[in-house]
Amino acid sequence: MYDVAVIGAGAAGMMAAAVAGQRGLKVVLLDHAERLAEKIRISGGGRCNFTNKGTTAANFISQNPHFCRSALAGYTANDFIQLVNQYGIGWHEKHRGQLFCNDSSESIIAMLRSECDKGRVAWRMPCAVHEVGQQASCFVLRTDAGTIRAHNLVVATGGLAIPKLGATDFALKLARQFGLKVVEPRPALVPLLFDAQQWQPFSTLSGVALEARVSTSSPVLGKPTAKPLLTQFDEDLLFTHKGLSGPAILQISSYWNPGQPIVLDLAPDANIERTLQETRQGNRQLLSSVLASIWPKRLAEQWLKNTPDLPKQIGDMRLADAPNAVLSSLARHIHEWSLVPSGTAGYRKAEVMRGGVDTRYLDQRSMEAKPVAGLYFVGEAVDVTGWLGGYNFQWAWSSAVACARAIKAKEFQ
Template sequence: MTAPYDVAVIGAGAAGMMCAAVAGQRGLRVVLIDHAERLAEKIRISGGGRCNFTNLGAGPANFLSDNPHFCRSALAGYTPQDFLALLREHRIAWHEKHRGQLFCDDSSESIIDMLRAECQSGKVQWRMPCRVTEISRSEAGYQLRTNQGDIRAEKLVVATGGMAIPQLGATDFGLKVARQFGLKVIEPRPALVPLTFDPVQWQPFAELSGVALEVSLATGAGRARGEFLEDLLFTHRGLSGPAILQISSFWRPGDEIVIDLAAGRDLAAELIAAKPGNRQQLHTVLGGLWPRRLADQWLRAAGQTGQGDLAELRLADAPDKALRTLADGIHRWRLVPSGTAGYKKAEVMRGGVDTRGLDQKSMQARTVPGLYFIGEAVDVTGWLGGYNFQWAWASGAACGRAL
C-alpha cells in the first residue's frame, strides 16, 4: 500500500522548514510535524529578535564535529549567498553587524514568515501542535503514532534540533530516534554557554559583574583547540559574553582556559615606559590603561596573594620585575571553570547524531534507508555568529533536494 505522504519531517524549526519547502517545491507530498504551540521559537528569539541568520564567511572551519569534513558538501551546496537570494525574493532587508554576521533590519519574524510562505508554495501539510509517540518502519516506509492519529510516509526526516533551552520545547527526540534505529550518538553537551566557577574561587571577581572588555582566549590542544578574540563579560557567577560562549564549545570539564585581558598590547612595556618620574599610584596608572574597576580589583587580589600592596605603590618606585609579573598575570589569566550554565542558558547543543553514520550529500542514514537527520540534531556545531542557522539551511536544503 502506498503511503499518503512521500516525506514526513518532524521538527518545524530552521532546518525542518527549509527541507520541507525544498522537497515540497520539487513536487513531493510533505507533512511537517511539530509539538510546539508557536512556530520556530528559536528563530524568533535569535539574534536579540533580529536573527543572525548567516555569516558571510561560513565555511567548514567554523564548525565543530567529531568528523570535521562531513559538513563540507552541504555547506558548498547551499551558501550564505543562496540564503540572501531567498531574502531578496521575499524583500527582506538585512545588514552586516560585524565579522560577516548578517541580521534582519526589522524582526526575525520576517524569516519565519518567509519559510512558512516557502512551505506554502511547496503545498506542505502541517500537523502542529502534534506529538509523535512512536515510530516504526516497514517495507512501505515509516509509520508515526501521534496524538492526532497515525501518519504514514515513505521517508522520514528528523529535524528536532538540540537540547538547548528546554523551556522552549527543545528535546532529545532526535537522539532517541537515532538510537532506536541503531545509529551512534556523539555525547551531547551544552555549547555556546556561559561558564561558571566555584563560588569561593569567584568571590573576588563577583563584584566586577557588568565589566566588559575585548580579550583573546584559548582552551584545549591540537585539533580540539579553540582560540578567539571577542568581548568578555563578567557576571555574578562567572564569565559570559561572546568570548566565553565561543570558547565554551571547545571547553571540556577540568580543562583550563587562558585569557589575555589586554589583548594585542604589551602592558609590561607600557608600564615600564611610563615609570620615569611618575608619582601616580599604580592603581591610578593601571586604571588609565584598563577598565578602572578591573584594575582596582586586580591589584587588590594581587595584594591578597602575597605580591605586596602594589596598588598603593608609586609607579616610579615599582620594581620592573613586579610590573612584569603583574602584566604577565593580566596577559595570561589561567582559570579552570567548574562547569557551564547548562542547557537552560546554552544557545546550542554540541554532539548529536554521529555523522559517520550519515551520507554527507543527502543526510540519509547509511544503514537505514529512508531515514534522514538534519540541523542541530546532527553532530555539527557552529561557532557563534550565524553559523548554526547556515548549517540548518544547508543541511535542510541538501536533504530536501535528495529526498
Template structure:
C-alpha cells in the same frame, strides 16, 4: 490520510526550510511539531533579530567528530544562496561583526519568510501535535501522532538539540536515532557561559558587569599533538563566572578539567607600557593601569593580586611590574562547569555522522530516514553558522528526497 512523500518532525529552522524545499520540488509534505509556537528558537535568536547566516561560513567554522562531513551540504547551499532568498523576500539586514548578518527589524521576518516558502510548496503543518513513535512498514514508514497514524515514504528528523528546554527542546530525535541503532556522540552544552566554584569566584564578583575585548584560548589533544584554539572577542564578567562572545566561542572547545587562558589586554605589551609609564608618570598605579583596562577591573585586580593600587608609578618595582603584566595577559582559570542547557545556544554532539550520508543526510542503516540540523553531530561557531547548517543540511536533504521519491524528475 493518503500516503505522503515525506513527514518532517520538527518545525525549527532546518525542518521549515527542508519542508519548503521539498514541497516546492513537488513532494507531498507533512511538517509536525509538538510546540504551540512555530520556530521559537529563531524568534529569540540574535536578541530578537536573528543572526540568520554568516558570510564567512565554511567547514573550518564547524565542530564534529567528523569535521569533513559538513563540506558537501555547505558547498551546495551557501550563505550567498540564503542571502538571496532573504533579499527576494525584501527583508532588510545588516552585517554586525565578522560576517554576521542580522535582520534590521525582527526575527519574525525570517519565520514569516519560511512559512511563506512552505505555503508556496503546499506543505501541510500540524502544530501543536505530538509524535508518539516512528516505525518501519513494508511500504515505508508509519508515524504515530496524536492526530492519528500517517504513512509516508520518508521521515526527516529535524528536532533540534537540548538547549533552552523552556521553549520545547527535547531529546526525541536522539532517542529515536539510538533506538534505531544509530551511534550518538555524547551531547553537551555549547556556546554557553562558563562557571566557577562559588567560593573560588567570590573575590571576582565585584567585576560582574565589566565587558572588554580579550584573547581567550584553550588546548585540546589533536591527531598530531596538542591543538590550541584562540578567539579575539568580548568577555563579560558575571556573578557566577564569565560570559560574552569570547567565552561562548571557547566553550565549544573547552572540556571539563581543562584550563583556559585569558589575555585581558590583547595586542599590547603591558610590561613595556607600564615601564614607559613608570618613567614619565607620577600617577598612582590603579589610575595608570586604567589607561588600558576598565577602572573597576584595575582596582579589583590590584586588590586581589597587588601591588598596592595607590602606589606611585615611580616606585613600582620592576619585578612587580613584570608579574602584574604577566598575570593580566596570561590569566589561567579552571572553570568548574557551565550554565547548562538553559543558557546554551546550541548542542554539540548528536547523531553520529558515521551513520549518515554527507551527500543526502540519509541514514546508512535505514533507507528513507534522514537527520538534519542540530540533532546531527555538526556544531557551528557563534555568529550565524548554526543557522547556515540548518539551511544547508535541509537543502541537501530536500534535494535527495526529490530524487528518491520522484526519480523521474
C-alpha cells in the same frame, strides 16, 4: 501516505519541508510546540543572525570536520541571502560577516512559512510524536493527530539547548532506536561558571565588559592521542555574578572540556610590560590608576586586589616605585590569566548543543542515515556545531537543502 514526514518545524525542518514540497513531494511537517520556530524568533536578540558571509567548514566543530563541507557548498550563505532578498527583507552586516535582519526575526519565520506554502506542505502543530516504527518500506508515526505514514522521515528536532522552548532529545533517541551512534551531547555557546568561593571577589564585577583574547587547549576530536589543539578567539568578555560570559566565552565554551583551564589575555592589543617600563620613569600614578586607563576602573581595582600570586597591595604601588619583577609578573598575569571553570551554565542558558547524531552514520551529501534508507537527520541534531555568528543557522539551511534535494519519491526509490 506522504512522501516525506518532517519532525520539527524549526529552521532546518521548515527549510527541508519547503524545498522537498517545491520539488513536488507530498510533505507533512509536525512540531509539538504551541508557537512556531521560537528559536528563530529569539535569535540574534530578536533580529536573527541568519547567516555569516564568511562561512567555511573551519567555523564548525564535529568529530568529522569535513562532513559539513558538501552541504555548505551545495547551499551557501549567498543562496540564503538571495532568498531573503527575494522577500524584500532588509538586513545589515554587524560584525565579522554576521548578517542580521533590520527589523525582526519574525520576517525570517514568515518567509519560511511562505516557502512551505509554495510547496503545499501539510502542517500538524502542535502535535507530539509518540512512536516511530517501520512497516514494509514506510515509516509509521503514532502522533496526537493519529497515525501518519511516510516513505521518508526527516528528523529536524534540533538539540537540547533551552528546554523551556521545547528542546528535546527526540533526535538522539530516534537515532539510537535505529542503530545510529550519538556523539555525547553537551551545552555549547554557553556561559562558564566558577567555584563560588574562588569567584566571590570578582562577582562584584558583574556587568563589566572588555575586549579579550581567550584560549584553551583541547584534544583533537576523534583523535585522543594527537597533540592538543590551541583554539583562541578575540571577542568581548563579560563578567557575571557566577562567572564569565560574552561572545569570547561563548565561543571558547564550545571547545572547553571539564577540568581544563581557559587562558585570558585581558589586553590583547598591548604589550603591557613594555608600556609600563616605557612610562615608568618619574610616574607617581598608582598601578590601579594606570590599569584604569586601559580597563574599566572597577575591573582595575578589583582584579589587582584579588588576583592570586600578585602582591596584595599592588594596586596602591606607584608605577615609578614598582620593582621590575612585580611589573613582569603583573604583565604576565594580564596577558595569561589562567582559570579553571567549575562548569557551564547548562542547557538552560546554552545557545546550542555540541555533539549529536554521529556523522559516520550519515551520508554527507544527503544527511541520510547509512543503515536506514529514507531516514534523514538535519540541523542541530547532527554532530556539527557552529561558532557564534550565524553559522548554526547556515548549517540548518544547508543540511536541510542537501536532504530535501536528495529525497526521492517512492516510485523512483
